[in-house]
Amino acid sequence: MSAVDERFAELKAANKKAFVPFVTAGDPSLDVTTAVLKKLSECGSAIGEVGIPYSDPIADGPVIQASYTRALDAGIKLNHIFDAVGSVAPRLEMPLVSMVSYSIIQRQGAEKYLAEAKAAGFSGAIVPDLLVEESESLRNLCREQDFSLIHLVTPTTPRKRMLEIAKASTGFIYFVSVTGITGERNELPSDLLEQVRWLRERTELPICIGFGISRVEHVKLLAPVADGLIVGSAIVRRLVESTDSDQALTSVEELAKELIGATG
Numbered sequence: 001m002s003a004v005d006e007r008f009a010e011l012k013a014a015n016k017k018a019f020v021p022f023v024t025a026g027d028p029s030l031d032v033t034t035a036v037l038k039k040l041s042e043c044g045s046a047i048g049e050v051g052i053p054y055s056d057p058i059a060d061g062p063v064i065q066a067s068y069t070r071a072l073d074a075g076i077k078l079n080h081i082f083d084a085v086g087s088v089a090p091r092l093e094m095p096l097v098s099m100v101s102y103s104i105i106q107r108q109g110a111e112k113y114l115a116e117a118k119a120a121g122f123s124g125a126i127v128p129d130l131l132v133e134e135s136e137s138l139r140n141l142c143r144e145q146d147f148s149l150i151h152l153v154t155p156t157t158p159r160k161r162m163l164e165i166a167k168a169s170t171g172f173i174y175f176v177s178v179t180g181i182t183g184e185r186n187e188l189p190s191d192l193l194e195q196v197r198w199l200r201e202r203t204e205l206p207i208c209i210g211f212g213i214s215r216v217e218h219v220k221l222l223a224p225v226a227d228g229l230i231v232g233s234a235i236v237r238r239l240v241e242s243t244d245s246d247q248a249l250t251s252v253e254e255l256a257k258e259l260i261g262a263t264g
Helices: 001-015 030-043 062-073 079-092 102-108 110-120 136-144 159-169 192-200 218-223 233-241 243-264
Strands: 018-024 047-051 096-099 120-125 146-148 173-176 207-210 228-233
Touching: 001 018, 001 120, 018 030, 018 062, 018 207, 018 233, 018 243, 030 047, 030 079, 030 233, 030 243, 047 062, 062 233, 096 173, 102 110, 102 192, 102 233, 110 120, 136 233, 159 192, 192 207, 192 218, 218 228, 218 243, 228 233, 228 243, 233 243
Parallel strands: 018 047, 018 228, 047 096, 096 120, 120 146, 173 207, 207 228
Antiparallel strands: none
16 A cells, blocks of 8 residues: 555545645745645645646646746756655655656656655656556556556546546546646536546545635535545645745645635
8 A cells, every 4th residue: 555545544534535735846946845745734634746847737727837837947857856855755744646747757767756756755646648548567666666656537538438547546536627727716517526426436446636626615515525625726826926935834824724624
């Protein structure tokens, strides 16, 4: 079992839902990234998701795309991220997963990437541009090392394919709430609950819903059918709108506590 599996087992036993916050590594700085991760862990977040900046993100909306661009323009490299995360991971109560392009993993070499990611304190990876048909090699490596490989399903994924993705995933399934890109939204699709319920009945793997979740009403709507809720753009926006690191930490802490409280 990976640390992600262990965390969901703990949550299930306690009848709790996972709050999974996303932060971009290196935006506005790696010092702020590590401080925010520590604060989010202290708030009661179940799992932390760290975005590895990439020049051509697949599904990220303007807020996260802009954060990636700022981090890359500042010269943030993968080894810088691993060093920074490695300095704080032992002090966190939550396991960490990376949101990373498969191109980055390929460039490093899968075995090297996994070794360095694990050494830095990561327990899994969300790889949005890795097709399930092409994931066997990486999937086998991850299983051997108890490292979660998390795939995504979307509202337009055919149901037969959803089951194939669920079978190939470990840790949890990332259920994309809307067709399109990440970003805060006023409303979520009316058929989302039914879609998640359908998959919930056919897999024992935890299901976390992400994309567009930013409000208490979103969390209250989705918590009954999901095992976890992923919040990204709302957190990244608060970081970029803050005037200094203290304000950033306070703003993110307030949002996290509000949303965690709404999970029931």
